[in-house]
Amino acid sequence: xxxxxxxxxxxxxxxxxxxxxxxxxxxxxxxxxxxxxxxxxxxxxxxxxxxxxxxxxxxxxxxxxxxxxxxxxxxxxxxxxxxxxxxxxxxxxxxxxxxxxxxxxxxxxxxxxxxxxxxxxxxxxxxxxxxxxxxxxxxxxxxxxxxxxxxxxxxxxxxxxxxxxxxxxxxxxxxxxxxxxxxxxxxxxxxxxxxxxxxxxxxxxxxxxxxxxxxxxxxxxxxxxxxxxxxxxxxxxxxxxxxxxxxxxxxxxxxxxxxxxxxxxxxxxxxxxxxxxxxxxxxxxxxxxxxxxxxxxxxxxxxxxxxxxxxxxxxxxxxxxxxxxxxxxxxxxxxxxxxxxxx
Amino acid sequence: xxxxxxxxxxxxxxxxxxxxxxxxxxxxxxxxxxxxxxxxxxxxxxxxxxxxxxxxxxxxxxxxxxxxxxxxxxxxxxxxxxxxxxxxxxxxxxxxxxxxxxxxxxxxxxxxxxxxxxxxxxxxxxxxxxxxxxxxxxxxxxxxxxxxxxxxxxxxxxxxxxxxxxxxxxxxxxxxxxxxxxxxxxxxxxxxxxxxxxxxxxxxxxxxxxxxxxxxxxxxxxxxxxxxxxxxxxxxxxxxxxxxxxxxxxxxxxxxxxxxxxxxxxxxxxxxxxxxxxxxxxxxxxxxxxxxxxxxxxxxxxxxxxxxxxxxxxxxxxxxxxxxxxxxxxxxxxxxxxxxxxxxxxxxxxxxxxxxxxxxxxxxxxxxxxxxxxxxxxxxxxxxxxxxxxxxxxxxxxxxx
Numbered sequence: 001x002x003x004x005x006x007x008x009x010x011x012x013x014x015x016x017x018x019x020x021x022x023x024x025x026x027x028x029x030x031x032x033x034x035x036x037x038x039x040x041x042x043x044x045x046x047x048x049x050x051x052x053x054x055x056x057x058x059x060x061x062x063x064x065x066x067x068x069x070x071x072x073x074x075x076x077x078x079x080x081x082x083x084x085x086x087x088x089x090x091x092x093x094x095x096x097x098x099x100x101x102x103x104x105x106x107x108x109x110x111x112x113x114x115x116x117x118x119x120x121x122x123x124x125x126x127x128x129x130x131x132x133x134x135x136x137x138x139x140x141x142x143x144x145x146x147x148x149x150x151x152x153x154x155x156x157x158x159x160x161x162x163x164x165x166x167x168x169x170x171x172x173x174x175x176x177x178x179x180x181x182x183x184x185x186x187x188x189x190x191x192x193x194x195x196x197x198x199x200x201x202x203x204x205x206x207x208x209x210x211x212x213x214x215x216x217x218x219x220x221x222x223x224x225x226x227x228x229x230x231x232x233x234x235x236x237x238x239x240x241x242x243x244x245x246x247x248x249x250x251x252x253x254x255x256x257x258x259x260x261x262x263x264x265x266x267x268x269x270x271x272x273x274x275x276x277x278x279x280x281x282x283x284x285x286x287x288x289x290x291x292x293x294x295x296x297x298x299x300x301x302x303x304x305x306x307x308x309x310x311x312x313x314x315x316x317x318x319x320x321x322x323x324x325x326x327x328x329x330x331x332x333x334x335x336x337x338x339x340x341x342x343x
Numbered sequence: 344x345x346x347x348x349x350x351x352x353x354x355x356x357x358x359x360x361x362x363x364x365x366x367x368x369x370x371x372x373x374x375x376x377x378x379x380x381x382x383x384x385x386x387x388x389x390x391x392x393x394x395x396x397x398x399x400x401x402x403x404x405x406x407x408x409x410x411x412x413x414x415x416x417x418x419x420x421x422x423x424x425x426x427x428x429x430x431x432x433x434x435x436x437x438x439x440x441x442x443x444x445x446x447x448x449x450x451x452x453x454x455x456x457x458x459x460x461x462x463x464x465x466x467x468x469x470x471x472x473x474x475x476x477x478x479x480x481x482x483x484x485x486x487x488x489x490x491x492x493x494x495x496x497x498x499x500x501x502x503x504x505x506x507x508x509x510x511x512x513x514x515x516x517x518x519x520x521x522x523x524x525x526x527x528x529x530x531x532x533x534x535x536x537x538x539x540x541x542x543x544x545x546x547x548x549x550x551x552x553x554x555x556x557x558x559x560x561x562x563x564x565x566x567x568x569x570x571x572x573x574x575x576x577x578x579x580x581x582x583x584x585x586x587x588x589x590x591x592x593x594x595x596x597x598x599x600x601x602x603x604x605x606x607x608x609x610x611x612x613x614x615x616x617x618x619x620x621x622x623x624x625x626x627x628x629x630x631x632x633x634x635x636x637x638x639x640x641x642x643x644x645x646x647x648x649x650x651x652x653x654x655x656x657x658x659x660x661x662x663x664x665x666x667x668x669x670x671x672x673x674x675x676x677x678x679x680x681x682x683x684x685x686x687x688x689x690x691x692x693x694x695x696x697x698x699x700x701x702x703x704x705x706x707x708x709x710x711x712x713x714x715x716x717x718x719x720x721x722x723x724x725x726x727x728x729x730x731x732x733x734x735x736x737x738x739x740x741x742x743x744x
Contacts, residue, residue, distance in 0.1 A: 130410075132412045133707060136636060136707045137704055137707045140707060143697075144700035144704065147694065271477055274473070275474055282467075316478075316486060324459065324474060324475070
């Protein structure tokens with residue numbers, strides 16, 4: 001029992017990332033009808049927002065401290081980050097420590113801007129072109145974004161540690177009545193899961209309870225009629241593209257402490273996120289979220305030693321297998337609607 | 344000639360002349376001169392030109408004719424490579440059985456994948472093929488290389504070891520891939536004045552095979568079968584309404600292009616008897632898509648041009664470094680020189696992929712027909728200016744809707 005619970009928990013963090021990326025993909029597909037192969041790159045850019053902020057926070061100046069000497073007797077060089085000099089050592093240190101969560105504030109405007117520029121500058125011209133062209137141009141864009149990041153940050157993964165307060169593990173088992181040490185779980189994964197749920201909740205309630213969201217939903221159902229009613233639906237869809245980009249970016253920001261970001265992390269996630277979208281049903285937002293968590297948990301179950309000794313390598317291929325089976329037996333996906341991308 | 348019309352015959356002859364004389368054409372600069380770094384006439388690179396040409400020709404039969412965008416063709420290339428190396432391990436280093444088996448195995452593999460994937464079309468098809476290819480990659484990389492059942496040798500890559508059976512390997516046969524005793528690495532170097540030209544056995548084997556499959560591709564393009572495939576691209580629904588089942592046609596196209604990919608993979612292994620899983624990764628599938636689009640989708644010569652273009656510039660761009668740039672722009676004033684070099688720096692050397700991505704986007708945005716369409720446009724503009732009329736035929740027929 002506790003083993004099962006542990007595997008479910010283990011699947012939640014990857015599942016959260018899948019769900020967030022797939023949510024953005026579906027949002028873009030449902031509103032603009034564009035298949036965005038550059039969405040993984042947006043996730044990666046989000047992660048590198050955190051990296052950038054961390055680097056900026058650690059910018060420091062060197063002073064020579066005459067009171068301390070190294071083993072040769074020379075005065076020691078002390079590096080003081082500017083933030084510590086400005087805000088005082090204690091506040092500054094905690095700002096540096098919390099740079100990953102702080103990067104959320106920094107990433108939101110950047111990702112909205114990136115999404116807006118991408119839609120207005122490139123995607124806009126591809127609405128009337130075939131899906132194959134959309135796939136190709138966003139694929140090209142993904143390569144370009146990836147290579148730009150590689151140029152500035154190098155090819156190696158960069159460590160982005162979580163804040164000290166959230167970096168340890170917690171014994172979840174004792175809280176719900178299992179033996180001690182049965183379920184030990186890193187705190188940051190719980191934080192990531194909670195964060196993902198909050199973002200997903202925010203997106204859904206934005207669509208459900210605001211006038212803007214209502215218009216967007218109407219546009220998803222029938223774009224032309226909404227346009228005829230005198231509403232500038234294109235502008236709203238552009239904003240939705242920005243929001244989808246921000247969702248992917250935030251997923252990336254918070255993912256850094258789980259897995260050090262490198263320039264091709266987006267591509268790795270993109271392929272799986274597409275599979276998630278397809279399993280969930282193209283154009284269905286709840287489907288994307290549900291399938292994201294389901295596949296994440298499934299992958300975690302397939303990674304147990306029991307599963308990998310029964311069928312070697314099942315953890316590597318389980319998601320693809322499930323996708324193939326779902327597509328062949330239930331072509332619309334788990335929660336796909338009739339009439340959306342039927343062919 | 345050979346059942347082709349005049350235009351196709353001349354195209355085939357041009358391609359034949361270009362490939363057979365490639366060692367001369369690709370080495371226009373004397374050895375040791377400053378421009379020698381632009382020479383591409385060495386065996387390894389020439390082999391890559393024709394092998395990727397074969398790969399792209401095959402991909403174009405699927406994508407160019409039926410419009411089905413497969414993102415998993417590298418899987419067939421990898422399967423072809425693995426089967427060829429297994430043939431080396433089990434039978435002998437002779438390349439004929441290896442290449443034959445790689446085509447057959449890739450054909451069977453693509454039949455399986457195509458049968459499943461072609462139940463869907465459009466973006467679903469792309470994602471399904473992508474999923475299959477990633478699955479094959481994962482299988483080859485880790486799953487099929489456990490000690491009990493080692494089919495792919497995982498990260499190291501499959502290669503021939505001294506204790507492999509090689510039951511047909513003759514006592515005095517060369518200990519590397521060969522064609523009835525002629526090693527693939529055999530190179531005859533001809534020195535003419537300052538120039539030196541390499542004639543490589545492996546290259547000529549690939550070139551002859553490429554001409555054969557290019558001829559086959561022309562025949563497919565011009566056949567009633569090719570017309571059917573085009574009909575699938577232009578309007579599959581209408582085709583189904585007229586009572587035709589399009590599935591066998593698309594599946595046949597998929598298998599044919601899979602076999603082309605397998606052939607390319609087999610040749611790759613024949614040139615260098617090593618097969619690694621990274622050949623199956625989806626970036627490799629993306630590369631062949633790039634080649635086909637860049638050259639010109641649905642045209643005969645386009646994919647070959649695209650493959651040559653990408654492989655050539657990959658090689659050249661990767662070689663250029665800051666020192667070379669400084670020597671090029673030495674005529675500029677110092678500050679300006681540094682600025683220019685600084686601006687170009689991200690795009691050269693390791694930045695080749697960035698250049699490729701930008702180029703690819705530009706082609707998709709402005710020139711969906713690729714290099715071939717670009718050439719035609721230039722030609723048309725030139726003609727128009729010459730005759731002074733604006734109503735030159737566009738060379739493209741508009742479909743009647």
